[in-house]
Amino acid sequence: MDLVGHSDRSRASRVRGRRHSRVLSRYAGRPVRLIWRYVARRKVAHAVVLASVAAAVGFALASQYGIRNLIDALPHGRTHPRTVVYAFAVLVALIFADNLMWRVAGWVSSRAFVRVTGDIREDMFGYLMGHAPGFFADKPPGVLSSRVSATANAVYVIENTVAWTALPPTLTVIGAIVVVATVSLPMSLALVAVSALLTACLFWLARKGTSRHEAFASQAASVDGELVDVIGNMGLVRAFSAVHAEVRRFDGHLEAEALTRRRSLLYLEKLRILHALVTALLSAALLGWTLWLWTQGRASTGDVVLVGSLGFAILHGSRDVAVAFVDLTQHVARLAEASQTLLMPYSMPEPPKAIPLVVREATIDFENVSFAYPGRRRVLSDLTLHIEAGERVGLVGPSGAGKSTVLALLQHFYEPASGCVRIAGQDISYVTLDSLQRAISVVPQDVALFHRSLLENIRYGCPDATEADVRRACEDASCMDFIAALPDGLNAIAGDRGTKLSGGQRQRIAIARAILKNSPVLLLDEATSALDTSSEIVIQAALERLMKNRTVIAIAHRLSTLQSFDRIIVLNRGRVVQEGTPAQLATVPGIYRDTLARRNRRAPPHTLN
Structure with a gap:
């Protein structure tokens, strides 16, 4: 009741x-x-x-x-x-x-x-x-x-x-x-x-x-x-x-x-x-x-x-x-x-009869989705994509291929020009924004932090979490070591947009924040891009724990971070041009294999974003 x-x-x-x-x-x-x-x-x-x-x-x-x-x-x-x-x-x-x-x-x-x-x-x-x-x-x-x-x-x-x-x-x-x-x-x-x-x-x-x-x-x-x-x-x-x-x-x-x-x-x-x-x-x-x-x-x-x-x-x-x-x-x-x-009218008002998103099986579907930013060429063209609940999917492709746009549409930042996006079978255009946001955790490339304490920043998506819960999340994200070294610990102020922390530290704070939020859908946008090699190994272990039993979509230019994923989807000009397991795509001519070959030849890193 x-x-x-x-x-x-x-x-x-x-x-x-x-x-x-x-x-x-x-x-x-x-x-x-x-x-x-x-x-x-x-x-x-x-x-x-x-x-x-x-x-x-x-x-x-x-x-x-x-x-x-x-x-x-x-x-x-x-x-x-x-x-x-x-x-x-x-x-x-x-x-x-x-x-x-x-x-x-x-x-x-x-x-x-x-x-x-x-x-x-x-x-x-x-x-x-x-x-x-x-x-x-x-x-x-x-x-x-x-x-x-x-x-x-x-x-x-x-x-x-x-x-x-x-x-x-x-x-x-x-x-x-x-x-x-x-x-x-x-x-x-x-x-x-x-x-x-x-x-x-x-x-x-x-x-x-x-x-x-x-x-x-x-x-x-x-x-x-x-x-x-x-x-x-x-x-x-x-x-x-x-x-x-x-x-x-x-x-x-x-x-x-x-x-x-x-x-x-x-x-x-x-x-x-x-x-x-x-x-x-x-x-x-x-x-x-x-x-x-x-x-x-x-x-x-x-x-x-x-x-x-x-x-x-x-x-x-x-x-x-x-x-x-x-x-x-x-x-x-x-x-x-x-x-x-x-007081300009909202460009994307919540529908009067919007219902809460109910996620039992966190499936994700893009059904013939087309999209273009205002005044720009089309980014996605009739994109159709199905992701099973609990599946780990990596998005790769050249800059402008539409990878970040996929994540933006999934969070309902924009309305598709045509088609629809579904989570757990529900069209997200007709669900409440609060329920959609609670269902998704994001670890972005450019981590945004408030000019508040680390404790407030980490439990931003879960304000009722206890300090013990926060500490466990920090341990899982391997950031408790540098937090403990700060004079005020979890009460230390992050600075404007987190300027008092290094890029790698901000990244780990973002991972701890996502761990604590505990949403069924996880979006990783270059989640390890700001980490050195040794830190990346530690964070990969934390991400493995975080991704367990969740539906994951990750954008990464370090292909090594996607080797444990179930599927890789290669985008180019807003369309799916290749998909398969990392092992399968490594043997098929195309963008993924070419990028992998350049890395193996120790060529300068090729950024896919």
Whole structure:
């Protein structure tokens, strides 16, 4: 019953994940809807922030009215002191309430805004992980990682800008116009008309500048990607004495970014200048109008002070709104660009009715499979191949023959153009990706390790394994000797992509990782290529233990590593041109025998990959 319940929960989790991914993809390039999605998750907290800011602005405007009442009460204050005291008390209470509301808004927002940032970063990363490998091959990792951060940071800046820079002055301007109506309704209506016209003009001009802001966002992301690319390949840079060349290249990227940033900022500054001129004229006209009313006896001294202070409030408030608005335009453009890249629809979405892969007999079948990478010639042409459960098969052939593509299709990194790939009789295009990945262990040629401890790297495919299990796997992979010599042993950090270890050490860590994962299908892609002769002998013994009772496909240019295999399949131009046991192929004219003959003549090693 527990297993059934776990299966049901896993299936429900996958369904929710697919639905979640489909929903997220709809927000690509739609920044406002994307922001609202995460704001809506915490409606109460955001409503409290909104209400607190509105109340604070209301109390601030009421304070202006309180000052007006105090000024009007002063001429009669000596004969009626109670009136002055009352006006003073009301003013102090309003000031106190104003500050209290700001603090409430700040306290609630410090939690809500941070949680929104965490939510969007988590969702962006989760969605990014669902893309097919081809998506990552086309985009530098630095560009993608910078966009995950840029998306979350843009939302955080937008929320803070709206709450603290845009909303308060907007409410202030609206409230000030309402208060002005108590002095002169025509004056208030004129303010409404001018404000509406000014806002519409600014909105139209800001939209015209969107392309400049998006260009800056794209260029900034490319600079981040260039940084990660160069730093990640620093060994290559130094090996080819290219430090100065890379610095010059990066300077070029910085100049391009600076140019797009200047264009974006200058456009924003033009909008600010336009707004400053209009609001300065508006404030002067407003104060002059009030003085004219005072000369006619239609406004008190307090009204003149009130309208004068409100005029400045409108001036500064509308200026702040304009600044916030144009800044928001830039951040919204960056959010749109980042979300457009990250939330692209999946090229290989998991089918809605995908079922778990059940492996009782780990047979492998390629049925008339054809495949070509995007924009390139066909790699596989009607490839048909059957591998029995428990069979050890070696793939050999010249470079570009399709050997690595066979392994990639078996892991469902790509979808065949035609035909299908089956494991245990199930078409892998219709099984869940998690179950497929659990069924396959891989020892690659270029071993990838995280910048984490060796313990975490080895049990990456089996996170629940005990340290004793890890040590046994290390013993079987013959890597416990060098691990024990490290100061921190299994807790030693591997370094970025495993740079603190030699190539042979990384290879043995990968073998230990595969041993611990214990999957029924094993893929070996040049698994001993980085080992010297003595290490290779030790590792071959470990691989013999690992391959026992498993279906194995191995790519190797050292033909000696395939002599114990059940079958060798020779590929050329995406087709099977020879197959048989190592002994049989050694006597048949063809690629395998020719390569074997060159090795026996002690010719330079011929690489088949």
